[in-house]
Amino acid sequence: MTYCVAVKLNAGLVFLSDSRTNAGLDQISTFRKMIVYEKPGNRFMCLLSAGNLSISQSIREILQSEHLKDPDSDEPITIWNAKSMFDAARVLGQAVRHVQLRDGEALRRAGVDFNVSMIFGGQIAGEGMRLFQVYSAGNFIEATPETPFFQIGESKYGKPVLDRVITPTTPLDEAAKCALVSMDSTLKSNLSVGLPLDLAVYEVDRFESDKIVCIDENNPYFRMVRTTWGEKLREVFDAIEHPAWDGHATEVPLLHPSRRNQPLRKIANAGERLI
């Protein structure tokens, strides 16, 4: 499996991906799931992919070749000449459909779903940053201020901390930290997600980034985050009072001030069955 997350903030974009791929439990490999497309001064784009690796690799290959044509002008269109991020996302959607048409039926005959999902975001000179989630049908949705992040793959373990922290006004480095904490929770609870990680942080209107890094188990910052988060979480947990079950501890909020609404309870006395 995979875990990828991307966040769109007023200050920029954050992308984070793991690198574990498995075909069954006994065939586990490392494949990088992030690819950065950069033309300094003109465009910065980042693509994260989850799902069937053969599909996502084919899509990545087609994405920058000239197999695709602009349906309006019939000119070859790639992510390098797309005029807007929306057009670039359409190119990506077309690439997904191209692979689906080519491979989908054969995969189906082999009992394999056409399973791929992607996060694609960036900025092209002349417009603001945009962030998209692209589905296996080639359709896509865009992040908005109300929903400023997308996750693909094993997204549930790491969602609570994103829900609590991320808003459009979150600073870039804070969002990067939050993405790493979200990844840490996922790594801790799911073996199908694994190191190394790829992290890319893009500042608005820069059209390039020097904050792109591969994080392995020796990375001092990520080690610090993992250790500190784990220890502090435990301290916070310990600091919360235990539930009080009777009226003696008046300082502590009671778990049940009344006994109303108890769950369904069936009691058998002396061998007799009562409902």
Add this chain to the structure above:
Amino acid sequence: MTYCVAVKLNAGLVFLSDSRTNAGLDQISTFRKMIVYEKPGNRFMCLLSAGNLSISQSIREILQSEHLKDPDSDEPITIWNAKSMFDAARVLGQAVRHVQLRDGEALRRAGVDFNVSMIFGGQIAGEGMRLFQVYSAGNFIEATPETPFFQIGESKYGKPVLDRVITPTTPLDEAAKCALVSMDSTLKSNLSVGLPLDLAVYEVDRFESDKIVCIDENNPYFRMVRTTWGEKLREVFDAIEHPAWDGHATEVPLLHPSRRNQPLRKIANAGERLI
């Protein structure tokens, strides 16, 4: 959907369930998913169920009726006369199979999976506590010291805190608190899980429990847990240093001491496409 969790500790058992049921997004109801079977001095059992509600309700109905026979003695067997928790789990498995035989084919024709999963645990006089997870085929697994908790339904959001806290030596009230924090993360990130909650805490060798409570949005303890956990989590998050991207801040662990192993990066210069 559903979220249920149960923990087996040296000190006892903790069971927690939500109560939201949905058939499609526009048909949301409240059904209690916990049922307690208690014969004071002789047995205490608790059943949590997830999946198709018609299936789990049928199973619960059969479970204590006398439709099932012990395959060895051909005597009627229910959870009230089972001699051990393992036998009681077998009764539960038989009840699942009974419903599957009766309803499975009709459900299949209607395009509905035979989807049910359950957690079942307790203690019968004469043996120790046991905790089982029962699958839709009626087979089951038992919790061990290495894996002292089971979750069913929307289990992923709430797994990280259980992974960090629960061991067999965790005190009962601490495990109850942990289950509630786990539920809070799930409630926060998934609308298909909802209040009220049912919480049952069983102390070893008691064969009954007075720590069974229904928790709604007004419960003072759960409100305190939710508020405190959210606030403190945020404080811990804020207290972790942001990543440092250059060598100036020597106090802070660097996110990338070296630039080796950067992710795949493609750069186009002056309109030319380079791979």
